[in-house]
Amino acid sequence: MQKVEPKILPGFLELLPADQIAFNKMKETIRNVYERFGFLPLDTPVLEYADVLLAKAGGETEKQIYRFQKGDADIAMRFDLTVPLARYVAMHQNDLAFPFKRYQIAKSYRGERPQHGRFREFYQCDIDVIGSESLDLIYDAEMPAIIYQVFTELGIGKFTVRINNRKILGGFFEALGLYDKVTDILRIIDKMEKVGEGVVASELDKLGCDPDSVRKILSFIGITGTNEEKIGALRSLGCESVSFAEGVNELSAVLASLRDFGVPEDYFTVDLTIARGLDYYTGTVYETKLDEYPGLGSICSGGRYDNLTGFYTDQRLPGIGVSIGLTRLFSQLKEAGLIAEEKKTVIDVLVVPMDKESMPCALEAAGTFRAAGLAVDVYYQEKGMKPKMKYANRIGVPFAAIIGESERAEHKVMLKDMFGSEQDVCSYEEAIQKIKTGR
Amino acid sequence: MQKVEPKILPGFLELLPADQIAFNKMKETIRNVYERFGFLPLDTPVLEYADVLLAKAGGETEKQIYRFQKGDADIAMRFDLTVPLARYVAMHQNDLAFPFKRYQIAKSYRGERPQHGRFREFYQCDIDVIGSESLDLIYDAEMPAIIYQVFTELGIGKFTVRINNRKILGGFFEALGLYDKVTDILRIIDKMEKVGEGVVASELDKLGCDPDSVRKILSFIGITGTNEEKIGALRSLGCESVSFAEGVNELSAVLASLRDFGVPEDYFTVDLTIARGLDYYTGTVYETKLDEYPGLGSICSGGRYDNLTGFYTDQRLPGIGVSIGLTRLFSQLKEAGLIAEEKKTVIDVLVVPMDKESMPCALEAAGTFRAAGLAVDVYYQEKGMKPKMKYANRIGVPFAAIIGESERAEHKVMLKDMFGSEQDVCSYEEAIQKIKTGR
Numbered sequence: 001m002q003k004v005e006p007k008i009l010p011g012f013l014e015l016l017p018a019d020q021i022a023f024n025k026m027k028e029t030i031r032n033v034y035e036r037f038g039f040l041p042l043d044t045p046v047l048e049y050a051d052v053l054l055a056k057a058g059g060e061t062e063k064q065i066y067r068f069q070k071g072d073a074d075i076a077m078r079f080d081l082t083v084p085l086a087r088y089v090a091m092h093q094n095d096l097a098f099p100f101k102r103y104q105i106a107k108s109y110r111g112e113r114p115q116h117g118r119f120r121e122f123y124q125c126d127i128d129v130i131g132s133e134s135l136d137l138i139y140d141a142e143m144p145a146i147i148y149q150v151f152t153e154l155g156i157g158k159f160t161v162r163i164n165n166r167k168i169l170g171g172f173f174e175a176l177g178l179y180d181k182v183t184d185i186l187r188i189i190d191k192m193e194k195v196g197e198g199v200v201a202s203e204l205d206k207l208g209c210d211p212d213s214v215r216k217i218l219s220f221i222g223i224t225g226t227n228e229e230k231i232g233a234l235r236s237l238g239c240e241s242v243s244f245a246e247g248v249n250e251l252s253a254v255l256a257s258l259r260d261f262g263v264p265e266d267y268f269t270v271d272l273t274i275a276r277g278l279d280y281y282t283g284t285v286y287e288t289k290l291d292e293y294p295g296l297g298s299i300c301s302g303g304r305y306d307n308l309t310g311f312y313t314d315q316r317l318p319g320i321g322v323s324i325g326l327t328r329l330f331s332q333l334k335e336a337g338l339i340a341e342e343k344k345t346v347i348d349v350l351v352v353p354m355d356k357e358s359m360p361c362a363l364e365a366a367g368t369f370r371a372a373g374l375a376v377d378v379y380y381q382e383k384g385m386k387p388k389m390k391y392a393n394r395i396g397v398p399f400a401a402i403i404g405e406s407e408r409a410e411h412k413v414m415l416k417d418m419f420g421s422e423q424d425v426c427s428y429e430e431a432i433q434k435i436k437t438g439r
Numbered sequence: 440m441q442k443v444e445p446k447i448l449p450g451f452l453e454l455l456p457a458d459q460i461a462f463n464k465m466k467e468t469i470r471n472v473y474e475r476f477g478f479l480p481l482d483t484p485v486l487e488y489a490d491v492l493l494a495k496a497g498g499e500t501e502k503q504i505y506r507f508q509k510g511d512a513d514i515a516m517r518f519d520l521t522v523p524l525a526r527y528v529a530m531h532q533n534d535l536a537f538p539f540k541r542y543q544i545a546k547s548y549r550g551e552r553p554q555h556g557r558f559r560e561f562y563q564c565d566i567d568v569i570g571s572e573s574l575d576l577i578y579d580a581e582m583p584a585i586i587y588q589v590f591t592e593l594g595i596g597k598f599t600v601r602i603n604n605r606k607i608l609g610g611f612f613e614a615l616g617l618y619d620k621v622t623d624i625l626r627i628i629d630k631m632e633k634v635g636e637g638v639v640a641s642e643l644d645k646l647g648c649d650p651d652s653v654r655k656i657l658s659f660i661g662i663t664g665t666n667e668e669k670i671g672a673l674r675s676l677g678c679e680s681v682s683f684a685e686g687v688n689e690l691s692a693v694l695a696s697l698r699d700f701g702v703p704e705d706y707f708t709v710d711l712t713i714a715r716g717l718d719y720y721t722g723t724v725y726e727t728k729l730d731e732y733p734g735l736g737s738i739c740s741g742g743r744y745d746n747l748t749g750f751y752t753d754q755r756l757p758g759i760g761v762s763i764g765l766t767r768l769f770s771q772l773k774e775a776g777l778i779a780e781e782k783k784t785v786i787d788v789l790v791v792p793m794d795k796e797s798m799p800c801a802l803e804a805a806g807t808f809r810a811a812g813l814a815v816d817v818y819y820q821e822k823g824m825k826p827k828m829k830y831a832n833r834i835g836v837p838f839a840a841i842i843g844e845s846e847r848a849e850h851k852v853m854l855k856d857m858f859g860s861e862q863d864v865c866s867y868e869e870a871i872q873k874i875k876t877g878r
Binding site: 003013014015020049052073087091107131134260312370376381391 | 443452454459462463481484505507510512514537560573575581700701750812834
């Protein structure tokens with residue numbers, strides 16, 4: 001038979017079972033926190049009408065999208081979960097309770113050129129709250145509280161949620177008469193840590209900022225201190241923009257609420273350089289970095305948007321949300337050796353009949369174990385003990401329950417601790433207790 | 440602003456939260472049973488190289504597939520989870536433990552013309568076991584045992600797993616010299632219940648079956664009785680095909696094992712008319728029907744295949760598996776009014792601060808509830824009690840924990856049973872107990 005080489009497209013992550021289990025465990029932890037914070041599940045289609053999905057997009061997004069014709073339809077694969085949410089809320093607004101809190105954990109697609117750490121198919125774990133007409137500022141503080149809970153439970157190291165407010169940035173540059181250069185200025189500022197103040201100043205100059213503005217920009221992004229000190233410094237900058245003042249007040253209120261939410265002070269910080277690329281954010285914005293691995297970039301980002309659904313409806317539906325790019329995060333953690341290898345399987349016990357005659361007892365034991373909530377594999381192949389135990393080792397199961405002539409006579413199993421040396425003949429019930437304790 | 444109408448493509452299922460929760464609950468039940476039977480999770484890409492995905496396909500499949508070019512790549516969306524599994528196993532065979540047992544619960548895509556009950560994006564819940572070189576017949580009995588457990592736990596009514604063996608069908612028609620007409624014959628036979636023996640006989644005649652063959656075919660599909668009686672009747676048919684005899688022996692052995700697996704006799708039956716459309720099945724085949732809703736068609740189907748990976752590798756990797764088409768099943772159950780409406784939310788309790796001053800206590804209570812494992816929503820909007828309680832009713836939450844001046848002074852909540860009339864002022868701990876008991 002003519003063979004086709006089995007291979008997958010570049011930029012797509014496919015895992016072996018042990019890694020898949022670790023991945024799913026992270027996904028499940030995130031889902032669990034999202035539900036505990038009162039978010040409801042949503043599952044929109046991967047394919048949408050291209051004109052609906054691209055109502056707001058343009059430029060890079062449009063180039064990177066997977067888009068094709070089928071019959072008469074111009075179809076596109078979703079490139080994030082936020083635009084489909086806006087479409088969903090606009091479409092179903094009469095059937096939803098507001099504020100509408102939803103989570104969606106699903107794959108998105110971007111047909112960009114594959115490069116290290118960039119994926120064409122990637123899981124996003126999103127939460128958003130959409131208000132009808134208005135949405136209280138306290139939701140801006142709830143987001144970092146959820147981020148705090150998620151990453152604490154994921155246990156991948158100390159992290160810091162960086163918070164800013166787009167109104168501060170917008171107002172500040174507006175007051176300087178530089179609003180149309182904000183994107184370029186932020187791109188330059190972003191390199192501060194790498195290239196130093198001198199290079200930044202010279203690039204701002206090249207961009208056409210006058211010396212006074214350059215000095216003001218440098219003192220703005222040079223603001224340091226505690227969160228309260230930063231708020232104080234912002235207030236004493238003498239910036240006369242209304243938007244700026246509003247942003248500072250919002251940021252200050254969000255910081256105060258964060259304490260009520262019980263987020264420890266060293267887990268969040270004001271970072272005036274954060275703007276977020278997407279131009280739909282209008283207020284609070286977030287990024288999250290692992291303290292010991294800043295090179296991983298932001299592992300959870302988002303913010304507030306006032307006009308996301310504006311392309312679909314006249315109804316004012318302001319929202320706020322954050323997203324975790326799980327595929328990228330997992331792949332980076334894996335590379336950094338931060339994915340724990342200790343639990344390679346979801347299986348609690350492998351039942352091993354020693355011979356064909358022990359099969360009915362093996363099935364009986366497996367059924368009893370399953371009824372007690374255990375995940376049970378049974379090795380059915382008629383082979384010698386060596387391949388049977390090799391299989392047990394390869395799947396990484398913590399216990400094997402072996403049944404031979406003497407065990408089946410007594411409806412017992414020989415329970416073997418696969419990671420230790422212990423093995424005991426015990427009743428099904430005793431085995432269940434030991435497995436539950438040991439798993 | 441120019442508006443784009445928010446709409447989705449026809450043939451795509453999108454649910455409101457209450458239905459999404461019911462859908463997810465079914466998905467979770469299936470996943471849980473699959474894991475308890477020792478299957479490991481797998482998550483292959485939605486997009487694959489078209490030539491890899493279509494190595495075996497042709498005809499209808501190829502016409503229905505979503506396929507497009509991006510850069511140099513000829514890309515297709517998967518149309519099932521079985522072909523990607525074959526590709527995965529062929530590709531990673533050196534890294535897997537055999538028998539390799541995997542489950543995958545994910546969306547597949549077919550760009551067919553949308554019609555009632557057919558979806559272009561649909562969840563499939565698949566399990567497969569792939570052996571290296573060989574795979575014991577007992578796995579053929581494990582599949583119905585898993586189907587039995589899944590549908591018992593889903594609780595959607597009495598069902599019957601129908602079992603056949605392709606070797607019986609193949610051997611029988613081969614012995615009659617009608618092997619090349621099998622597909623047409625089965626299509627005709629399939630209408631027996633609807634049109635009766637006379638019409639079937641005349642159509643078989645038109646197809647070119649001689650009167651003796653027609654008589655034999657009718658007596659073959661007319662075989663009735665208990666499973667054991669059917670096996671007996673098959674053996675006394677006098678069919679001389681080796682393949683036929685092998686099929687009958689396998690079927691008989693599978694039936695015997697099913698009893699060892701504890702599947703009650705009235706949940707499975709030999710059905711000699713089942714062939715399954717896909718031409719890769721080579722042995723045992725299954726369909727599952729709800730006894731009271733036979734019109735829904737098969738809700739779980741599958742079988743044994745010996746050559747699935749043959750397009751990718753010379754290594755012999757026989758397998759067996761079944762699939763539940765969850766999107767179609769859910770949509771049919773919903774239409775038939777069989778989706779229970781009682782639990783509309785995943786949220787256990789809504790915390791409602793009566794005024795702004797009660798907010799810190801509300802956050803404290805919410806945090807305490809979450810730490811106890813409860814799913815907690817908090818109503819943060821500064822509105823009157825009426826919209827607050829309206830929201831509680833709309834999201835269908837079973838309890839509201841209201842905090843006003845007197846409650847916050849004592850760090851207590853007024854716990855209101857939203858489905859009853861009871862309400863009590865109680866401590867956080869008492870509230871947790873009541874919510875856990877009542878949810």
